[in-house]
Amino acid sequence: EDGLNGWLRYAPIPRAKCFHKKLPSSIVALNATEGSPVYTARVELEEGIKGIFGKELASGTGNGPAATVGTIHAFVEENPTVASSLPGLIEDGFFLNVSHGNVLILGQNERGALYGTFHYLSLLAQGNVSDLLLTSNPDAPVRWVNQWDNMQDGGTHGSVERGYGGDSIFFWDGWVREDLTRAAQYARLLASIGINAVVVNNVNANASILTPENMDGLARIANVFRPYGVQLGISLNFAAPQLLGGLSTFDPLDKSVIDWWQGVTDQLYRRIPDMAGYLVKANSEGQPGPMTYNRTLADGANLFARALQPHGGIVLFRAFVYDHRSLNQTLDWKADRANAAVQYFDGLDTEFEDNVVIQIKYGPIDFQVREPVSPLFSHLIQTGTAIELQITQEYLGQQAHLVYLAPMWKEILDFDLRVDGKRSVVSDIVSGKRFNRKLGGYAGVANVGTNTTWLGSHLAMSNLYAYGKLAWNPSATSTGILKEWIKLTFSHDPQVIDVITKMSMESWPAYENYSGNLGIQTLTDILLGHYGPNPASQDGNPWGQWTRADADTIGMDRTVWNGTGFAGQYPPEVAAMYEKIETTPDNLLLWFHHVPYTQRLKSGKTVIQHFYDAHYEGSATAQTFVPLWQSLKGRIDKERYEHVLFRLVYQAGHSLVWRDSINMFYFNKSGIPDEAGRVGNHPHRIEAEDMTLEGYKSYLVSPFEAASKFHCIV
Ligand code: BDP
Structure with missing residues (x-):
């Protein structure tokens, strides 16, 4: 149990034999060409039922109940009379019917058929063999993970920015790895929770990802993703036309730049016809972007959108735009990084091409333990948006601390921004429902690595699991998702479920508190x-x-009347709440006041x-x-x-x-003492540096508060 299979262990369940009669005996996969998601679905069903119950499925129709898996289209072709009785599905959705061991799993597309299969297997692995009729559609079309993998790090290997689970599973030494076994295993895990694309390289992108050799390598990654219905996306360096292409400019309105990007995009799609698209970090933290040439962020995003349009790709353009060099907060008390995104996107809402999605971090600063929802979600009405969540616990203990994040994400997704005085919860905004947008959804910064635990910690995997589950269905509950994950990952033992649930549910509040x-x-x-x-x-x-x-x-002080004005970026009802101390929730008091x-x-x-x-x-x-x-x-x-x-x-x-x-x-x-007399008062504490040290030395710690009496021993 090294964690490699995550929640897809297909471990035997208690009293497995008793369930055999309720399981299919054979399997038919419709139009399952090798390497297709439906083919994968069959393999997973065979392996899953064998692993969980010790039962071998026969291929094709046989005696006894059968499992059928495929697209709705393929099924109707073979059974035209049933067409009217089947439910309507949207892209990636699935229909699952379990009846006395007969199982019908139909996807709107091949990927949906695989999702339905994983759903069925998840029920089986939890010991649920009951009859069932279920239609499941994803809440949003964009359900991506982002990897912040570097292609090379000091010329030696592939590290992962803010990754705490080892080196990159995709890159090594500036190239795409030869052995992509882990990439395929990752795609399998992601498909099982409904993730449909992975951006494989860091948002702080290296232009060399676009050399012909690396494009070939990317095609190899896409090939190992494809059987799982996972598409490939890449991060771009805005200055690549200059850095890699040798042009004198990277101005997004310059014809030579436009042609260069079109050429690169065409070359990529020649190799990867189903590529998902691009992710772009521009004009932020030293990265180049359109503003270098006094162009707008929309000019920048549209450059890529237009290059992608003939191929059906989309561009996720990040709203994490701020210029850290201009924020001289020591001198300017009104300088507030939280204001930046809304200011930079001001007036651009009608300017974006249809295949642009603005990817917005959940809060206005940067993945902190508690932030209000980014107000930008209430400003982009004509433009698709995606919420960026961070699975890797950059500011939250870096996987050395247990912090189960679903409760935090739920608070954000359920927050009602009251746009135009109407119910406008964040999950309905990003799904496209609230403003009637076609595109939108979720981007989770995962940053898994070569460690067999993926994230560096077994318990942290509940966050990856919960991310996928919420992107599929944001109304799922944090505890429901968690219990499911524990059963699949560890055990059906009620004590195991109760204990891990208790610890996990207490972990975010605890981390916030300390x-x-x-x-x-x-x-x-x-x-x-x-x-x-x-x-x-x-x-x-x-x-x-x-x-x-x-x-x-x-x-x-972020009020309008006396502070940086940030509170005023929200729609009136929310702005009014944050403007006053009395109506601001305690847990955000110091954020706003x-x-x-x-x-x-x-x-x-x-x-x-x-x-x-x-x-x-x-x-x-x-x-x-x-x-x-x-x-x-x-x-x-x-x-x-x-x-x-x-x-x-x-x-x-x-x-x-x-x-x-x-x-x-x-x-x-x-200088205010603790009423309970605890702070600064540790009469029974024995300082390590006061002991007789053999083989250890005492050091002054910086910052000094991080060790009692300012010292640690090493
Ligand atoms: C910050 C990270 C940095 C990322 C940046 C981003 O510290 O490594 O490059 O976010 O999201 O939180 O672009």
């Missing part, structure tokens, strides 16, 4: 790894996160006392994860038990580091 609460963000080190605590680094740096804490006050440490919250506590208490509560919760997990000893295979335990013990310790460093930092700043 890292940064009341909307102050995560307080991670902002300039370096985005990992450990460094509250001081949030202030006055040009990257724009900012706590504005001084001796008496804390928080960023600059208040004294003694400000009373709705709970009656002061801000500073809430800080102290929350950090104690959060880390106390993290301490419980260890004994909870230990209660599962013997109920989970040793390999995964030990792997997870190691991380939870570490998290328990690191949560104390978080607790003490944040509390000490604000205690030092405000």
Whole structure:
């Protein structure tokens, strides 16, 4: 159990033999040419039923109940009379009918047939063999993952930016890997949760992805994706016409540039006729873009959209646009990175080609533990949008901390932006329903790597699973998804399910409590790894996160009347809520308001006392994860038990580091003591550096709050 098969283990279930009568005995796959998703569906059904129940399926129709899998089209061709009784499906949707062991799985397309098959197998693996009639359609057409894989890193190999599970499964040494076994295994996992495309390279893109050799390599990746119905997408470097093409410009309106991109796009589609499209990060964090030539972001996006149109591809154009060099927040207290996206896209809503989707991070800053929804979702009415979620836990403990993210994503997806005073929940905006857009959906930054656990941690895989499930159906519940994942990944044992559910559901609130609460963000080190605590680094740096804490006050005033004006970017009802302290939810108080440490919250506590208490509560919760997990000893295979335990013990310790460093930092700043007398008072603590050190040395820690008495030993 090294994690490689994720939730697709097809492990034997208890009392497997009793279910045999309720299973098909044979299988027919309609028009299953080798390498097609329907062919894959047959292989998965055979392997799944064998693995879970020890039952071999015969090929073709035989005696006893049968499974039939294929597209609705192929089925109707063979059975014209049933056409009217079949449900309407949209692209990628499926129909599943299980009746006394007879199973009919029909997809709107081949991919849908595979999705239906995985759904059926997931039910079987959970021990559910009941009769069933189900029609399932995806909520949104775009259900992509993004990999931030570098093609080369210092000329040696393929690393993954913000990846915590090893090197790239796609690239090595500047080239596409020869052995793409892991890429195929990844596609299999993704198909089973309804993901239909992967952008394989970093948004901070290397232009060399477009050399003929690398295009050939990309075609090989697309070939291993195709049996799983997963399409390939790539990130582009906006300056590639100059960097790679040798042109003197990359101006998006220049004819030679337009021709260059058309040529490149045509060459790609010659090799990969079903390529999904492009992802573009432009004019952000030092990346080139259209604004270099005083062109608009729409000019930039349309350049690619037009090149893709003849081939049916789409461009995901990122809204994560800001110029960190112009944000001199030390001097300009109105400078606010949160304002950037809406400002840059202002006036562009009607300018985009139909095959452009604007990919928007869920919050206006950058994947923080708590952010309000990006207001840009309420500004783009004529343009398709996709929400960008981060599966890799960049600011959230980097997979060394358990943080189950579905509850956070649900809060964002369910948030009602009240555009034109009408119900406008984010999931309905990105699905296209609210503004009647054809294209839109989800982009999840996954960043899996060569580690057999994919993400570096077994428990973190619930986030990848939940991402796919929510992109398919955002009304699914966090706990429902989680329990399903636990059953498939670990065991049907109720204690295992209860314990992992409890830990996971408590994990995001705990992390928020011990890292940064009341909307102050995560307080991670902002300039370096985005990992450990460094509250001081949030202030006055040009990257724009900012706590504005001084001796008496804390928080960023983003009101219209007195602050950076960010609250005014929301539709009136939401803007009015955030404009006032009284109506702003406590968990976003410091995001929107600059208040004294003694400000009373709705709970009656002061801000500073809430800080102290929350950090104690959060880390106390993290301490419980260890004994909870230990209660599962013997109920989970040793390999995964030990792997997870190691991380939870570490998290328990690191949560104390978080607790003490944040509390000490604000205690030092405000001089206000903790009512409970805990902060700065550890009479029983034995400092490592005070012990007799053999083979260890004591070091001064920076930031100093990250270790009690400023020292650690190494
Ligand atoms: C930030 C990451 C950086 C990414 C950037 C982005 O730290 O590595 O390049 O987001 O999304 O959070 O483009």
